[in-house]
Amino acid sequence: MPSLAATATQTITLTALPTAALVLLTLGYIGLCWLLPFRRCQNCTGTGWTRTPLLRRTRPCRRCNGDGVRLRVGRRLFNHFAHLRRNAR
Amino acid sequence: MSIDENRPRDWDAGLAELLDGGQPATGTHFDVPLDERPQRGGMPVEQPDPPAPQRDIIPAVLRSWPALRAxxxxxxxxxxxxxxxxxxxxxxxxxxxxxxxxxxxxxxxxxxxxxxxxxxxxxxxxxxxxxxxxxxxxxxxxxxxxxxxxxxxxxxxxxxxxxxxxxxxxxxxxxxxxxxxxxxxxxxxxxxxKPAGGQIVSRAQVAARFRKLNPDIVLRAYYAAGLGHPERPGQQIAFGSTMARDPSGTGSQVVIDLPYGKGLDDAIKARDKIASGLDVALSQVFISRDPSSHRRHVLWVADRDPLAVGAGRTPLLRCLQTDIWKPAPFGLDERGRLVELDLMWNSLLVGAFPRQGKTFAARLLALYGALDPYVKLTVLDGGGKPDWRKFSLVADRYAFGLAMTRDGDPVETVLEALRELKDDVQARYEKLSRLPVDVCPDGKLTRDIARNPKYDMPVRMVVMDEFQEYFDLGEASKEIAALLVYLVKVAPAAGVIFIDATQRPSGIGNGQIATQFINFRDNHQVRFSLRTGSYNMSDLVLGAGAYSEGYDSSTLLPSYKGVGILRGASDETPTVRTHLADADDAEKILKAARLIRERAGTLSGMAAGETVARQRRDVLADAAAMFTGEAGMSWQRLAARLAERLPEHYADITAETISAQLRALGLPSVNVKEDGRSPKGVKLIDIGTAIQRRDR
Structure with a gap:
């Protein structure tokens, strides 16, 4: 039994570990989308302001409308589906 | 002041004077000054102030040591x-x-x-x-x-x-x-x-719960019953008092003013609808008259069905002497108040389906009469039930059933008793009219006259159960019916109280007897109807018009035993739960009544043994005495010997009658050897066992 168990564990580990990691990652990302639905805006690095390329003048970030935070992709996807579902009625 | 009839009358002048209210002018025929002119549209008068119920300064509990201890x-x-x-x-x-x-x-x-x-x-x-x-x-x-x-x-x-x-x-x-x-x-x-609303400690006492009545519910009920309309002008229901718990703490009561034109009758007719609107059982709703106005009445809603609760044992169980001139306790009404029934000058008809407590109700009043030693009792039971048998201890005359007993033929006894009653009633009127005014001021029997043996006019009480049987006896009924009709009409005024119970208030006999039956029935003044089968039967017992007044004993539930509607005893028509006096109680009371009567020296008639000797003979002992060494004897020989040796009692006895009398006492009719033949007869040993059985 002990020898059999060792081999079995090994085969399971080989396929299951990446799967489990993937599942955990997905779940973690979903949780993140729920608890912290916004992330820092990559364009303005959270300041809400960008400089124009020509005159280097500051103006509100176009991506985040000056908020400095943007909705995560996952949450945006979820919102999209939620709207579809709501409008389907 | 004369009026000249020949003068032409001046009506207009007279009317003018009347309206003016002035002094009459001479020359008209209005010679008398009239009342002052009435004010148009009525006049406000002061509302009579009802005396407010005062509470005791010192509570009743603290007034006596036993009460405090209790x-x-x-x-x-x-x-x-x-x-x-x-x-x-x-x-x-x-x-x-x-x-x-x-x-x-x-x-x-x-x-x-x-x-x-x-x-x-x-x-x-x-x-x-x-x-x-x-x-x-x-x-x-x-x-x-x-x-x-x-x-x-x-x-x-x-x-x-x-x-x-x-x-x-x-x-x-x-x-x-x-x-x-x-x-x-x-x-x-x-x-x-703990969960919301959950209890860790359970309740030791279960609190009684009841529907709380509020004005909205009452209005809803009345509008739903069609007694008014919430919007139409002048059709609103108003309250004459605030909603209150009634003093006995068993229900809520309120005074209701119906719209003008609607009255008590409408409310009583709509009682079932009101009950439905109040969301309670019909038996919990009581509507009673308010003396101040016909459109005003008192609505009382009991917390629980008051008629389902028994009234308890009769207070007569104290076995104290009673007084027939005072009202007899009869039971409790729906509000738990004591209902007393004045028996003097009254005749009471009790009617109901069988097994509803009819006999018990009648017996309750008969027991009250029995405990007054100055009341001469006559108990006639057409049914022959065991319920009445013990009245033989006190009754002046009694007859149970219709079957021949060793006391004689009960029908004969009834006839004799009624004839004697009629003679007595006629003699009473004679005697009363000859009494001086200071003894007999109203020409009526008084308590003193009734209790004075000198006048020999005690109050008499005639109790008849299943009296319809006496109208169904063929030839004998003719005289009984005539006597009963005469007595129920005339006798109450001479101090003879009638208490009559029947389960068939109509449809007895035919021709003359049927008329006399109805006559007899309808001449009772007070009616008590326990549950009946239909509203017309209820009307027959309670008297015509009871149903239209809202009294219908067929609405009483079969589970109410001893509950009935009492009509005619007072202004009110209460639903009475009668006190209970079961067979044991009745026997106890009757034994006490006999003692009281013996002490007062008023035990009379059959109860005192003052009957014709034949009726009191011990047939068993007499028959046993006829044996001179034989083991058995034929009915013929037994009858012959009885007639020969005890001619004063058995002069005209035949083999059939002695056989019937002895077989009624449980003796078997067997073949006996006699002169080489074996005719039907009786054995001495059987008589011996029968005597033992009876004496045990």
Whole structure:
């Protein structure tokens, strides 16, 4: 039994570990989308302001409308589906 | 002051004077000054103030030592019961409290965690995320973050206090303080942990629950019953009093003013609809007259069906002497008030389906009469039930059933009793009219005359059960019917009280007898109807018109025993729950009544043994005495010997009659050897056993 168990564990580990990691990652990302639905805006690095390329003048970030935070992709996807579902009625 | 009839009358002048109210002018025929002119549209008058019920200065409980003692013992008993109840259940309570305290600990922790994490901000954040509103989200997020920091500090402080305080308490404080704090904390946590509305301690006493009546419900009921209209002008229902618990504490009552034109009759007719609108049982709704106005009545709604609760044993069980001139306690009405029935000058008809307490009701009143030694009782039971047999202890005349007994033919006894009554009634009127005015002021029997043996006019009470049987006897009924009709009409005024019970208030006999039956029935003044089969039968017992007044004994439930409608005894027509006097009680009362009568020296008639000798003969002993060494004897020979040796009692006895009498006493008719033949006869040994059986 002990020898059999060792081999079995090994085969399971080989396929299951990446799967489990993937599942955990997905779940973690979903949780993140729920608890912290916004992330820092990559364009303005959270300041809400960008400089124009020509005159280097500051103006509100176009991506985040000056908020400095943007909705995560996952949450945006979820919102999209939620709207579809709501409008389907 | 004469009026000249020949003068032409001046009507206009007269009318003018009448309206002026002035002094009459001479020359007209209005010679008498008239009342002052009435004011148009009525006049306000002062409302009579009802005397407010005054409460005792010193409560009744504190007025006498026995009452105080009874109150103390009752209260103590109640407390002891509560204490015992909870003491037995205390381990269960402790277990429940422990469990709920544990649950409460978790609940409290969860609640504090939710408080820490500012749960209510989460929905705002989600809302901002749903709308992709970054500004809003940031604002809420920052706010809740700082709140969380502060609340976290508070919770850390609390945890530190607990971590330090609990071991310190256990180590340093005296054990009882620790235990007390633990119990208090446990109770507090259990309060948190128990489900909402749940009880750890169960109730020792079950509180009575009742429907609380409020004006809205009453109005809803009345409008639903069509007695008014909420919107139409002048059709509203008004309240003449505030809604109140009634003094006996068994229901709610209110005075209702119906719209003009609607009256008590309408309310009584709509009683079932009102009950439905109030959402209570029909038997809980009582509508009674208010003397001030026909459109006003009192609505009383009982908390529970008052007729389903018995009235208890009769107060006659005290076996004290009664007085027929005072009202007899009969039972309790729907409000729990004592109903008393004036028996003097009255005749009472009791009618109902069989097995509804008809005999018991009639017997209750007969027992009241029996306990007054100055009342001469006549008990005639057409049914022959065991219920009345014990009245042989006190009754002047009695007849049970219709079958021949060793006391003779009951029908004969009835006839003789009624003939004697008629003679007595006629003699009474003679005697009363010859009495001087100072003895007999009203030409009526008085208490003093009735109780004075000199006049020999005691109050008489005639009790007849199943009297319809006496109208169904063929030839004999003719005379009985005529006598009964005469007596029920004339005798009450001479001090003869009639109490008659029947289960068939109509359809007895035919021709003359049927008319006489109806005549007899309808001449009773007071009616008591227990449950009947239909409203017309109820009307026959209660008298015509009872149904249209709202009294219908067929609406009484079969489960009410001894409950009936009493009509004609007073202004009110109460539904009476009669007191109970069962066979044992009746026997006890009758034995006492006999003692009272013996002491008063008024035991008379058959109860005192003053009957024709033949009726009191002991047939068994007489028959046994006829044997001279034989083992058995034929009926013929027995009859012959009885006729020969006891001619004063058995002069015209035949083999058939003696056989019938003895067989009625349970003796078998067997073949006996006699002169070489074996005719039917009786054996001495059987007579011996019958005597033993009877004497045992």
């Amino acid at each position: 109150e103390i013992s009752a209260t103590g008993g109640r407390w002891a019961h509560v204490a015992g109840f909870h003491a037995v259940r205390s381990p269960w309570y402790a277990g429940k409290t422990g469990f709920y305290a544990l649950l409460g600990g978790f609940k409290l922790a969860g609640r504090q965690l939710r408080w820490w994490w500012v749960d209510e901000a989460r929905s705002l954040e989600q809302h901002a995320a749903d709308n992709a509103d970054g500004t809003m989200w940031l604002k809420v997020h920052r706010e809740s973050k700082s709140t969380r920091t502060f609340r976290g500090l508070v919770l850390i402080g609390e945890a530190a206090a607990l971590l330090v305080g609990v071991p310190l308490m256990v180590a340093a404080a005296p054990w009882y303080a620790t235990a007390g704090v633990a119990i208090l904390a446990g109770l507090g946590l259990a309060q948190v942990g």
